[in-house]
Amino acid sequence: MTKEKSPFSLNIPEIKSLLKINYEVADLSSAYAVLHWDQETYMPKGAIHGRAEQLATLAGTVHKIATSKKVGRLIESLSKKEEAGDLNLCDRALLREWRRSYEREVKVPKRLVEAMSRATSVGTAVWQRARQESKFSIFKDVLQKIFDLKIKEAEHVGFAENRYNLFLDDHEPGLTTEFLDKIFAELRDIVIDISRKAHSANYHIDQDILRKKLDEKELWDFTIAVLTAMGFDFDRGRQDKVAGHPFTTGFHHDDVRITTRFREQFFTSGIFTAIHEGGHAIHHQGGDAALSRTAIHQMHSLGLAESQSRFWENYIGRSAAFWRHWYPRLMQSFPGAGFEAAHEDDFVRAVNKIEPNLIRVDSDEVTYNLHIIIRYEIERDLFANRLKIGNLPEAWNAKIKDYLGLDVPSDAKGVLQDVHWSHGSFGYFPTYSLGNLYAAQINRKIRSAFPDFDERIAKGEMIFVRDWLRDNIHKHGGVYGVDELIKKVTGEPLNPKHFRDYLQDKFGKIYHF
Incomplete structure (x- = not known):
């Protein structure tokens, strides 16, 4: 320097x-x-x-x-x-x-x-x-x-x-159970409202198109193509496969690693994982080089970090505009897989189907938030001495039944599905839903900056998205606090209304409500 x-x-x-x-x-x-x-x-x-x-x-x-x-x-x-x-x-x-x-x-x-x-x-x-x-x-x-x-x-x-507040604060400065109890009650109402509307619409969405066993090497190459189009710099990073939980880590401004995994149930899981982790990695690579190796190269806010990954994964990766470009590429990459038999609109509906899932990372972007609320309530109760470690499977299964209406068949598909507790990362989970809320406001702002946003995404253009995020968010690192930056970028503090409006608009079109 x-x-x-x-x-x-x-x-x-x-x-x-x-x-x-x-x-x-x-x-x-x-x-x-x-x-x-x-x-x-x-x-x-x-x-x-x-x-x-x-x-x-x-x-x-x-x-x-x-x-x-x-x-x-x-x-x-x-x-x-x-x-x-x-x-x-x-x-x-x-x-x-x-x-x-x-x-x-x-x-x-x-x-x-x-x-x-x-x-x-x-x-x-x-x-x-x-x-x-x-x-x-x-x-x-x-x-x-x-x-x-x-x-x-x-x-x-x-x-x-209130010991849990310490670990919430570790991941999101100033975050408390008092704030989360309030914001999650509002978020729960939003999720239930959208889910009920989708269910009442009685609109059938077939997901058979996602249940294809594809060549993993070709699938890997497809994710590399998507990451490249997103603007991930492979001269300053790499992607590897991992058997456990996918993650992104940055060793330096010029060395950022992504890991992903492919699962047999839905081949799209690996694609969305790569896009999610790519969002994190682009955030790392987009920091100001002059701040590298300092405490403010990245913001101390996992909520903001998750807003970047969730924005790329859901607001772009699951959008109709994205698949207008990438569905034909999918057909080219896997000739004979039967993708020609379905229209891209059917594919988009399939990857956005609202349906409770046992696995958090495979959940739709609506009910996903119930997974976060479940984990938050369990962690809150653990630190309040209302729940013991030995009773975690029973508590987990009961909440999954209560919130999602599902029976948990095994520990692997239940309490053992996430790596976070093995890292001691209590207090991390709430930042995923905070990320969803921040992303909704960022999405609204970037679309106002680019009225032709969807048209450009449909042409396969995504570098302009990376550059806007870099100029407005990434380059600032930790110079500002998250509240100040969100207000600076979007013009207002955190407001769940924008997440409700986004879900209402997107899923209203998919389910015709």
């Missing part, structure tokens, strides 16, 4: 010192991410315990550096300069993120950080085996250990009264 291009005040010694520490922490964190990516993709199964120790060492080292007395002194000194008006916009944002992190992490012992890293590394491998064998009993003890460590973490930080 050259001085003339730096967005930071390098003439302030404390800023230079904090940046130097930030670069070291970022590089070590990237090394941690590389090892974790390898664990999820190519690492031999027998290497798990050695890998757990490697990750624990890195986690402990990062924690030691980031909570040092030197960092505390720098934050104190820079806070005074902030009050005096001596810091620019990026300086203040950098200080905000470091202050937030320091005040939280300095209260957590290094040994607890290492223990958590060790437990989640092993926990991920145990979860994979439990899921394969469909036995929650295999995962129960290690999940209990992870949960107990999270409880200790909350106690150290000082969230003894």
